[in-house]
Amino acid sequence: MKFKFDCSENIESFLVQTAESLEGFEGGFEPQVRPADERFGDFQANGVLPLAKKTGRNPREMAQDLIDALPACDDWEASIAGPGFINFKLSSDFMLKWIRTFDHPEKAARSALVEEPKKIVIDFSSPNTAKQMHVGHIRSTIIGESLARLMVFCGHKVIRDNHLGDWGTQFGILLYAIKRENVSLDALGSDPIAELESLYRKGTAWTKEDESSLDKARKELVDLQAGKAENLELWKKIKDISMDSFHAIYDMLGVQFDFAHGESFYRDRVDEVYECLLKHGVCKEDDGALVVFHPEHKRFAKQPFIIRKKDGASNYATTDLATLSFREEEWKAEQIIYVTDGRQRDHFEQLFMTTRKWFSAENRATPELSHVWFGTILGEDNKAIKTRDGQPIKLVDLLNEAIERAGRMVREKNPELTKDEVTRRAKIIGLGAVKYADLSQDRTLDYVFSWDKLLAMQGNTAPYLQYAVARISSIFRKMPEGADSSILETRAPETPHERALARKLLFFPLALSQTLRELKPHFLCTYLYELATDFSSFYNHDKVMVEDRPTQGLRMLLCLRTKTFLCSGLDILGIETLEKM
């Protein structure tokens, strides 16, 4: 039998093949093999129960028939339990063989987890220019980057695109404020983005105070969109200043984009959207605006998707349609993943429906469209943290605070380190903690912002995982000369902790494929945490450097794989590791 990276597939095909020639199992038997509770075994197959229900047979009898029909196999033992579950206990030799074989998870994942590599565009982060990123912006950036890394890890071709909000109505007000205050954008001091933000606030206040200010701000926007040189030049400078501040954060987070085609990039492509949608009868004029309704949909039959405003201006919907078209046409995207706040779910549902109608009218292939949405970060009042109310916490402040807290711990534990080394470690630990805190819970959940939640360094946190890696590294560092050759001579896992760790290693492919299927990084986090937990127990109970060569060999092998899997997994999450901490 072919040895699979995801060994549940081995068990599954084993069951399916046996069931094929078995009475009562006709008509599509799905074994449903998944990791079992340790008390029962390593894997369990639940599929007999629903089948028994369908055929009206006794599930325990059916399970017994299936077990009896299984060919003899040294790799695992099958047994029946409960109402008709089949439990599989893997043999120690099988585990050892698996662990020996899969020394390169990235290589294995490429061939095993993905049938056909795809061209995937991931649209994430996407902040608005002229404003600073605040804590509310962290989710799209962290989740998007992590999904991008996962896709790459599994062999897909990924394009990361930062769809900046750089053509919105904020520029009317901002340009008006700049001109009214006679501000030079070349002399904004040490924190230019903060200056722009306060100018924007002033501008907003003025436009609320009197009509004439509002009119002037509107005029600035119209002039900008009409291509007035002065306004374009200011706009360009604002964008540069914004990009500088974004890049400072992206550098800290280790995020890089292939493109940052913001909304402005598509400003000359919106007319084509109107033309096409009108031509194919997808949109219509309604109350002066151009809108799309979907009569077949219970809600969007009446809730409009506005693609051109009454005043003839484009909006978010228009640029998104133009963007989608561009990505399909120019990049040949086979899948597009949008990572945004859940409040935009209606928008994306409408966008996707509209696109499908448009593309099918032109016989264009519609890429697979996925809206990967996440919950909102809330303030103490249970409402979204927003720029306009009060002072939201700047993202850069959150990250710096994380580094500082980690730095205090590093210094405390290693007083002898140089300042540079403390800083280097503090960045990896502190930023890892923040990323993990966000990634480790289901992305669809809202959560209330809390320093202690985001910056925790004990328990189920990134530093715990990093610590496990550092301890493994330490073992190999302190190993006597030539001891690594013992890895060639190993016995099978026997002690409870060896077995638990070995078994957990085998589950890595399942964690990857589940994360890939659901596009939810918290599945990977949970797995990595459990792996690190099993390692820590093992480490505390079973000494690696022992006299007995086969025992030492096995334990070194377990350490080696644990480290590889932890590092690969953390890398997918965008979290770095350390040799020492």
Place this chain on the structure above:
RNA sequence: GCCCCCAUAGUUUAACGGAUAAAACAGUGGUUUCCUAAACCGUAGAUCGAGGUUCGAUUCCUCGUGGGGGCGCCA
């Protein structure tokens, strides 16, 4: 008005319709002559309410309660 999301130990979370609901933090009691105590080993503690579907429900359906969000010119 229509629609969407959420509700699990004191707190923050996990559980692809499966077995005795899993962790972390905070409690509490232990473990460093031993490869890093950012650790390990104990201990205590929970599914919002009422119905329903199912062999089996935290998970699916209905109703209710509570919190948040979206819906004609923001993104």
